[in-house]
Amino acid sequence: MDFNRYMAEKKRLVELKLTSLVPEDNKIPVITEAMRYSLFAGGKRLRPILALMSCELFGGPEEEVLPFACCIEMIHAYSLIHDDLPVMDNDDLRRGKPTNHRVFGEGFAVLAGDALLNQAFETIIGIIINKPSHEYIRAANIICKSAGISGMIGGQCIDLYYEKKSIDVDTLKNMHAKKTGALITASLAVGAVLSGAEEGDIINIMEFGELIGLAFQVADDILDVSGSENKLGKKINKDAEFNKSNFISFYGLEKSEEIAKELVDEAKLKLEGYGSRGRYLCELSDYIITRDE
Amino acid sequence: MDFNRYMAEKKRLVELKLTSLVPEDNKIPVITEAMRYSLFAGGKRLRPILALMSCELFGGPEEEVLPFACCIEMIHAYSLIHDDLPVMDNDDLRRGKPTNHRVFGEGFAVLAGDALLNQAFETIIGIIINKPSHEYIRAANIICKSAGISGMIGGQCIDLYYEKKSIDVDTLKNMHAKKTGALITASLAVGAVLSGAEEGDIINIMEFGELIGLAFQVADDILDVSGSENKLGKKINKDAEFNKSNFISFYGLEKSEEIAKELVDEAKLKLEGYGSRGRYLCELSDYIITRDE
Numbered sequence: 334m335d336f337n338r339y340m341a342e343k344k345r346l347v348e349l350k351l352t353s354l355v356p357e358d359n360k361i362p363v364i365t366e367a368m369r370y371s372l373f374a375g376g377k378r379l380r381p382i383l384a385l386m387s388c389e390l391f392g393g394p395e396e397e398v399l400p401f402a403c404c405i406e407m408i409h410a411y412s413l414i415h416d417d418l419p420v421m422d423n424d425d426l427r428r429g430k431p432t433n434h435r436v437f438g439e440g441f442a443v444l445a446g447d448a449l450l451n452q453a454f455e456t457i458i459g460i461i462i463n464k465p466s467h468e469y470i471r472a473a474n475i476i477c478k479s480a481g482i483s484g485m486i487g488g489q490c491i492d493l494y495y496e497k498k499s500i501d502v503d504t505l506k507n508m509h510a511k512k513t514g515a516l517i518t519a520s521l522a523v524g525a526v527l528s529g530a531e532e533g534d535i536i537n538i539m540e541f542g543e544l545i546g547l548a549f550q551v552a553d554d555i556l557d558v559s560g561s562e563n564k565l566g567k568k569i570n571k572d573a574e575f576n577k578s579n580f581i582s583f584y585g586l587e588k589s590e591e592i593a594k595e596l597v598d599e600a601k602l603k604l605e606g607y608g609s610r611g612r613y614l615c616e617l618s619d620y621i622i623t624r625d626e
Numbered sequence: 627m628d629f630n631r632y633m634a635e636k637k638r639l640v641e642l643k644l645t646s647l648v649p650e651d652n653k654i655p656v657i658t659e660a661m662r663y664s665l666f667a668g669g670k671r672l673r674p675i676l677a678l679m680s681c682e683l684f685g686g687p688e689e690e691v692l693p694f695a696c697c698i699e700m701i702h703a704y705s706l707i708h709d710d711l712p713v714m715d716n717d718d719l720r721r722g723k724p725t726n727h728r729v730f731g732e733g734f735a736v737l738a739g740d741a742l743l744n745q746a747f748e749t750i751i752g753i754i755i756n757k758p759s760h761e762y763i764r765a766a767n768i769i770c771k772s773a774g775i776s777g778m779i780g781g782q783c784i785d786l787y788y789e790k791k792s793i794d795v796d797t798l799k800n801m802h803a804k805k806t807g808a809l810i811t812a813s814l815a816v817g818a819v820l821s822g823a824e825e826g827d828i829i830n831i832m833e834f835g836e837l838i839g840l841a842f843q844v845a846d847d848i849l850d851v852s853g854s855e856n857k858l859g860k861k862i863n864k865d866a867e868f869n870k871s872n873f874i875s876f877y878g879l880e881k882s883e884e885i886a887k888e889l890v891d892e893a894k895l896k897l898e899g900y901g902s903r904g905r906y907l908c909e910l911s912d913y914i915i916t917r918d919e
Contacts, residue, residue, distance in 0.1 A: 358775070360780075361775055361776075361780040361783050361784065362783055362784060362787035363783060363786075363787060364775050364779065364780065364783045365775065368775075411740075415736055415737075415740060418733075418736065420731070420732035420733045420736060421733050421736065438713070439713035440711075440713045440714050440786045441783070441786065443708055443711065443713060443714065443736065444708075444779055444782055444783055444786065446740070447704075447708060447739070447740070447743065447779055448774065448775050448779045450740065450743060450744065451743065451770065451773050451774040451775070451779060452774060452775065454747045454770050455770040455771060455774050458763065458766045458767045458770050459767065459770075461754075461763055461766075462763050462764065462766075462767050465758050465760070465763055467758070470751065470754055470755050470758055471755065473751045473754075473755075474751045474752065474755050477744065477747050477748040477751050477752075478748060480744055481741065481744040481745060481748050482651070482654055482657050482658065482661075482741050482744070482745065483654075486657065486737055486740055486741045486744060487653075487654040487657065489737055490654050490655055490656060490657045490734070490737055491654065491655060493656075493733045493734065493737065494655035494656060
């Protein structure tokens with residue numbers, strides 16, 4: 334199947350599942366509307382699709398990976414809502430739409446974020462209570478840790494702390510590894526664990542995740558200077574405007590493009606042992622640095 | 627043992643465990659300091675102590691209940707940090723100390739709340755991965771649900787939604803049942819479930835929780851008009867100042883005191899079958915409406 338069609342199909346699958354995991358509910362005012370607004374605001378679904386691709390790579394059961402993959406997407410969505418708040422990044426637009434707090438107010442945006450994180454764990458525990466398999470519990474553990482202070486939240490803290498301080502390139506990389514990389518790596522690991530992959534394969538696919546996670550961030554920085562506001566659905570040149578260091582300010586545009594390409598090449602080497610089963614992950618790696626949104 | 631000494635001893639136990647579950651960690655800037663600031667800001671530890679009392683009532687293993695009890699306290703602490711934010715209740719003082727965002731800034735206050743919620747789940751999943759017992763998973767499920775949109779977050783949404791609208795007394799009670807009652811009831815349920823209590827006993831102790839949870843809130847409203855700012859460590863007459871309905875505005879002070887007393891009397895009836903084992907829960911019920919802080 335053609336890569337674009339494959340991506341569209343997996344995206345549809347993820348969104349269908351998300352609809353059932355976070356249903357409309359009018360018993361409580363505003364909250365599910367606010368949660369669903371951001372959850373269905375047109376994300377690329379990169380993280381859940383990575384989990385499904387990892388599952389395919391190791392011949393696992395897609396229907397078992399899908400709800401965990403969707404929980405990672407809920408956690409991603411919550412982090413964006415809180416990140417966009419005026420007290421954090423202060424963004425008015427996300428994917429071309431007004432950000433959550435612009436629509437529902439800051440109070441409900443805080444609660445919608447909280448609720449999406451909680452809903453992810455409610456969903457995961459709900460699965461485990463029905464079938465307490467070791468793989469399910471291990472997947473839950475990977476997701477928790479990747480979202481917490483040693484993962485995504487830790488990365489956000491580094492980001493916030495260095496907002497008005499000069500950052501060195503190693504700290505910048507560490508920030509991205511935690512803020513973006515942790516959930517990307519967790520997605521791949523969850524797909525592998527739930528497919529019964531060998532420990533060596535799990536480590537290998539996580540290393541692949543670290544490489545494409547960093548490449549994703551370098552590409553984001555490149556898009557911030559050379560992308561189209563229309564396609565990105567958000568303002569460009571934000572980092573320069575706020576005097577924030579990124580890969581471009583450290584390496585320049587040309588060298589940053591080289592770095593992104595090298596990271597993806599190194600990532601693709603990790604897929605060599607899997608033959609044609611690694612095809613979509615390979616194409617996705619290229620997509621990460623060639624995308625325009 | 628005297629009730630006050632009993633409470634002090636359990637509080638010490640809870641705080642010792644919390645110290646080890648949320649240790650200082652300087653690898654990531656600010657975050658653990660901000661988490662611990664609110665977690666150790668002098669709370670009464672009512673929820674974890676209720677879990678321990680429920681455990682004692684049913685003859686369960688205290689050391690197994692303790693970490694779950696502490697996770698509920700982490701969730702309580704996160705909800706207070708987010709609730710105090712300028713975009714929510716806008717409180718400058720909590721328990722006589724500057725609120726989290728006044729010390730660490732609003733951005734880190736949002737993240738410290740997120741991190742405490744995540745840390746609670748990391749801790750719970752960490753316990754389950756070591757011993758995947760049905761009781762542990764059930765306790766995790768109770769905690770998740772009580773914290774989510776059908777529980778605490780749902781209550782906060784009702785609170786926020788009706789901030790500038792007139793609320794009827796049934797909605798007010800529903801709001802409190804979710805916002806405060808859900809975690810209190812969950813604490814008792816977790817203590818019972820982890821002690822292997824019978825289903826009938828679990829339901830009974832949850833009904834007890836609903837009654838003292840509501841009594842707790844009525845008492846809070848009474849303290850808001852008749853308490854001492856010094857002892858409470860926060861401003862009084864806040865509801866009247868912001869024209870917010872509460873039990874006093876619906877029933878007046880005298881009738882509210884009667885309601886609180888009736889709720890506690892009804893709660894104590896639930897303990898009758900347990901003889902002297904229910905003694906501390908009984909004394910705690912009285913304490914809830916006679917406390918001055």
